Amino acid sequence: NAGVTQTPKFQVLKTGQSMTLQCAQDMNHEYMSWYRQDPGMGLRLIHYSVGAGITDQGEVPNGYNVSRSTTEDFPLRLLSAAPSQTSVYFCASSYSNSGRGQTQYFGPGTRLLVL
Amino acid sequence: KQEVTQIPAALSVPEGENLVLNCSFTDSAIYNLQWFRQDPGKGLTSLLLIQSSQREQTSGRLNASLDKSSGRSTLYIAASQPGDSATYLCAIHGNQFYFGTGTSLTVIP
Numbered sequence: 001n002a003g004v005t006q007t008p009k010f011q012v013l014k015t016g017q018s019m020t021l022q023c024a025q026d027m028n029h030e031y032m033s034w035y036r037q038d039p040g041m042g043l044r045l046i047h048y049s050v051g052a053g054i055t056d057q058g059e060v061p062n063g064y065n066v067s068r069s070t071t072e073d074f075p076l077r078l079l080s081a082a083p084s085q086t087s088v089y090f091c092a093s094s095y096s097n098s099g100r101g102q103t104q105y106f107g108p109g110t111r112l113l114v115l
Numbered sequence: 116k117q118e119v120t121q122i123p124a125a126l127s128v129p130e131g132e133n134l135v136l137n138c139s140f141t142d143s144a145i146y147n148l149q150w151f152r153q154d155p156g157k158g159l160t161s162l163l164l165i166q167s168s169q170r171e172q173t174s175g176r177l178n179a180s181l182d183k184s185s186g187r188s189t190l191y192i193a194a195s196q197p198g199d200s201a202t203y204l205c206a207i208h209g210n211q212f213y214f215g216t217g218t219s220l221t222v223i224p
Contacts, residue, residue, distance in 0.1 A: 004158075042217065104159075105161070
């Protein structure tokens with residue numbers, strides 16, 4: 001198993017550009033989520049999904065869109081990048097469709113710099 | 116909103132010492148608590164998961180405890196090694212997942 005994979009590993013964007021961060025898992029997990037990690041603020045939940053076709057907002061959803069057309073993939077879209085979105089982005093997955101009682105598995109992260 | 120605090124933010128100990136990392140949270144209505152390790156520039160690796168009905172979990176030299184009534188969890192590391200140097204994060208699963216800001220641990224050979 002590859003586990004949770006994320007691409008790209010690093011990206012530089014200009015303000016106003018859009019892009020998609022890719023996340024895939026091969027563990028047949030129902031629950032997937034996106035976090036951003038900023039210095040001194042810990043990880044904050046952006047969006048999550050409890051199964052294909054179902055997504056919901058987390059703590060900091062503004063400026064981001066998600067979709068879940070398959071169990072394996074959960075892309076994160078930045079609609080119009082802003083310097084405040086400079087961060088490290090992590091994707092995670094869990095077997096349970098609520099994430100409850102199950103270990104979360106994390107991808108290696110995508111470092112995003114918005115100029 | 117759940118607030119998760121980890122103190123201290125950084126800790127440096129000599130090799131072989133036993134140590135305790137602390138995690139506190141404000142809302143006791145949780146499903147589980149998970150401790151993670153994060154190495155520089157890497158993702159998170161799960162260490163221990165404690166269900167809300169449990170008091171502790173053990174894995175090798177690691178022991179995690181949970182006291183929901185006081186809103187506290189501790190991660191005990193026995194006989195620390197330089198390879199234990201990393202940032203340790205606790206995460207609370209309530210209505211959503213909430214993370215602490217972590218404790219950066221350095222074990223000096």
